[in-house]
Amino acid sequence: MDKRDTHDFWMQRCLTLAARGLGGTAPNPLVGCVIVRNECILAEGWHHRAGEPHAEVEAIRAMGEGQIPSDATVYVNLEPCAHFGKTPPCANLLLERGASRIVVAMQDPFPDVHGKGLELLRQSGVHVLTGVLEAEATWLNRRFLSAVTRNRPWVILKWAETADGYMADESGIRRQISGPSAQLLLHRWRSEEGAFLVGKNTVIHDNPLLTNRLYGEKQPVRIVVDPKLELPAYMSVFNNQAQTWVLNEAVSRISGNLRWMAYGHNLFPVLFDAMHEDGSNSLVVEGGPVTLQRFLNSGYADEIRILRSKKQRWGSGIPAPAFHGTLRETQALHDDDVFIYSL
Ligand SMILES: NC(=O)c1ccc[n+]([C@@H]2O[C@H](COP(=O)([O-])OP(=O)(O)OC[C@H]3O[C@@H](n4cnc5c(N)ncnc54)[C@H](OP(=O)(O)O)[C@@H]3O)[C@@H](O)[C@H]2O)c1
Missing domain, CATH: 3.40.430.10 (Dihydrofolate Reductase, subunit A)
Structure with missing residues (x-):
């Protein structure tokens, strides 16, 4: 697999995990996260229901104690949040746990997040790639995107x-x-x-x-x-x-x-x-x-x-x-x- 195929492959895994939350996460989005090193899954998680931990937190918990290895890549289908909602910001958690490479499918249009999570990560020296399987991620989160961008x-x-x-x-x-x-x-x-x-x-x-x-x-x-x-x-x-x-x-x-x-x-x-x-x-x-x-x-x-x-x-x-x-x-x-x- 070349690099683009690799990114698509792991992002598809995120989307599959994210879809497991369908019916439980509203008004929140469907999000899956996979931490990959040497083409192997180190840990993965997804957002199960509103009020419960976000996908990134689930994946990091599944990884256990310690830092994310510097040669690992974190895949997530939606921009990590940068605000205190019902849970603390995921972008900060990723930084605390030493994430150095993050691949994201799409920006979060939710006004409290919108670009701020990606900016925080980039400013802190994390290598961020966006737009991987963006069309597929947009379709998966069509309900959330409609509510946030059209209030309906x-x-x-x-x-x-x-x-x-x-x-x-x-x-x-x-x-x-x-x-x-x-x-x-x-x-x-x-x-x-x-x-x-x-x-x-x-x-x-x-x-x-x-x-x-x-x-x-x-x-x-x-x-x-x-x-x-x-x-x-x-x-x-x-x-x-x-x-x-x-x-x-x-x-x-x-x-x-x-x-x-x-x-x-x-x-x-x-x-x-x-x-x-x-x-x-x-x-x-x-x-x-x-x-x-x-x-x-x-x-x-x-x-x-x-x-x-x-x-x-x-x-x-x-x-x-x-x-x-x-x-x-x-x-x-x-x-x-x-x-x-x-x-
Ligand atoms: N094959 C299927 O998937 C399926 C599914 C459901 C039903 N059906 C069948 O469909 C038939 C009934 O359908 P139908 O078309 O006669 O009736 P309907 O769509 O069930 O009901 C229509 C009535 O609901 C009200 N209404 C609906 N939308 C409205 C809106 N936006 N604003 C104001 N009022 C609204 C109006 O009442 P008013 O007249 O009082 O203004 C309208 O006449 C049944 O035979 C049923 O078996 C089939």
Whole structure:
């Protein structure tokens, strides 16, 4: 491997480690760190959850007592922090432990850090290389970057569609499109993303729970758009088992896990501000077609995830929304194909 390939290789390891924190670190970023010497891993770590040690601290702890060898390189996918948050600055820790070479994927846009961590390291004589796998690192931390730079969550539109492109029956009758592996994947997403939103007709027709019941303990916030508060209280989404927000035109109140939130005529800013305050940096819009289309029309859609059945062909129905995106990831499941696009 030449030097560039070597850097890419170890940075990819950082990204793989960082991704393990998905669902736990919000509002913090996903970060992995690997300390490498003579093409061997001396130690590695990742940020597990908000409030817990940063990736660099985890890696240095894993290395044990003593200094980082002078011929070792520290790889980390985000600029080490330079401020006192819930934990002391990682840039200072790296200096104290004698780091002499650091490779970073990207700068941290968080105002307290933004370039200051890299500057401190450089001024202290550390050899710093940045920009390694920057595009991949940016994609991995898209939720965090959206919250920090746009004050709004990363918005993912998700739907299931038949092989011929339909996502709902015209009569409103609930028809299952996806197979069991896609269901499992959806519950995994529910453990990874901050909130899941549906329109009121989906609650009426499908009565979804919107909880994660198949993948660990983590639950997203459930959000229902019910402008005139027409949904009956016995719908499953109001069962008080998880935090639930009811976006409506006029009423604001809280009862147990249920929070009614009045948006007047400004749904998107009210929703995004509430999520920002809640420290939640990603929103999945699960449908139906009208709600998905409103997000698309608003321009507040960043990513699309489609679970396309290999087996179901309906010949008619309500078509899935049309869009122009860049295909990012694909996955073949038993009964379905998964397509992930960025917009
Ligand atoms: N294949 C899939 O992945 C999938 C997923 C979910 C649902 N579905 C299917 O989709 C069908 C229901 O979809 P649908 O399109 O009829 O309804 P829907 O999207 O579930 O609900 C639409 C209603 O929600 C409210 N709403 C949504 N977004 C809003 C916004 N930005 N601002 C204000 N109000 C908003 C509006 O209520 P008002 O009319 O009161 O203004 C709107 O009419 C069901 O048959 C269900 O089975 C399929």
